[in-house]
Structure formats: C-alpha cells, structure tokens
Amino acid sequence: MAVLCLFLLLFVFMFLGVPVAISLGLSGAVSILMFSQDSVSSLAIKLFETSDAYTFLAIPFFLLSGAFMTTGGVAQRLIDFANACVGHIRGGLAIVLILAPIFFPIAMKLGIDPIHLGIVMVVNMEIGLVHPPVGLNLFVTSAVTGLTLGQTIRAAMPWLMILLVFLIMVTYLPFISLALPHWLGM
Known part of the structure; x- marks a missing residue:
C-alpha cells in the first residue's frame, strides 16, 4: 500500500507541474509520514546521518567542479576538443x-x-x-x-x-x- 501511495503521489505531483526533484521529495516525505512508525525527528536525524556519506556528497561536488570548469573556460575547451574528435555528439x-x-x-x-x-x-x-x-x-x-x-x-x-x-x-x-x-x- 505504501509503494502504491508513493507512486500515486509522485505522478499526481508531476501531473500538476511540480518539478521532478520536488515531486520525488514530497511524495517520499508524505509516504513516510503516512506509513512509517518512526517519528519525524528520527527521520530528520537519519537524513543528517546519511548525509555524511561521501557517495552522496559526490553529486554536489561534481556540480561544483562543473561550475568551476564552466567559469574558468576549461569546460568549453574540453567540449571543443570533443567536437573536433567526434563532431557534435557528446x-x-x-x-x-x-x-x-x-x-x-x-x-x-x-x-x-x-x-x-x-x-x-x-x-x-x-x-x-x-x-x-x-x-x-x-x-x-x-x-x-x-x-x-x-x-x-x-x-x-x-x-x-x-x-x-x-x-x-x-x-x-x-x-x-x-x-x-x-x-x-x-
């Protein structure tokens, strides 16, 4: 029942035009609140405990390095090199x-x-x-x-x-x- 509610909420939020990332977060949060026996504070603690895992930190650091490469011009030079090698396919x-x-x-x-x-x-x-x-x-x-x-x-x-x-x-x-x-x- 929880999985059905999760996907139903996800599709409802996406149908209403909510961005995908927010739809995922909202549908997950509502499903946890409705079907979990844990308190909200324990869920918040678990969220912060898992945020120190470096595998989760890789995503924002990849975004940060991409921002640095873009502002420094390195990304454009890499794209130009790839275009020179294989055309417009990336x-x-x-x-x-x-x-x-x-x-x-x-x-x-x-x-x-x-x-x-x-x-x-x-x-x-x-x-x-x-x-x-x-x-x-x-x-x-x-x-x-x-x-x-x-x-x-x-x-x-x-x-x-x-x-x-x-x-x-x-x-x-x-x-x-x-x-x-x-x-x-x-």
Missing part, C-alpha cells in the same frame, strides 16, 4: 556508438577481425570504468563495500594493472581474442 556511449561504425570499415580494410576490434573496445571501456578519478565502478564498489574511496582505489589497482596487461596482450596478440571463435567455427 557522451561516452554516444562516442562509442559513433566511433565503432567509423572504425569498423577502416579495421576491415586493414584486415582486423571485427571480434578482435570489439574485444579491444570493450576492454578499453572497462578500464575507463575502474580508472581513478572518475571510474563509476569505483564509486559503486566503495558504496557497496563501505570502504573509503582511497581504500577502494588501492584495492582496484592490481586489477587495473591486470586489465592493462590484458589489453596490451589482446591488442598486440589478436589470436588470444580470436582463439575461441575459431575453435567454435565462427
């Missing part, structure tokens, strides 16, 4: 979606197997996800395990080195990535 997934079809015919002309190209691109993307300081998987792992971000980075470094060695091996020794497809007759 974002990691968009870059991969745009560059993969561009690289595919070039790779085929050079005699590079498409399976090999795909494996090299996927390993590169995974290295980007665990590479400090912006690797999303580092923040998720840190939040799930309860370790600090520094401890998570130190724990991920051996795996990152293994990924880098694997990338070098797969890139320069293509038979490693092509052995299984060849054995299966692909």
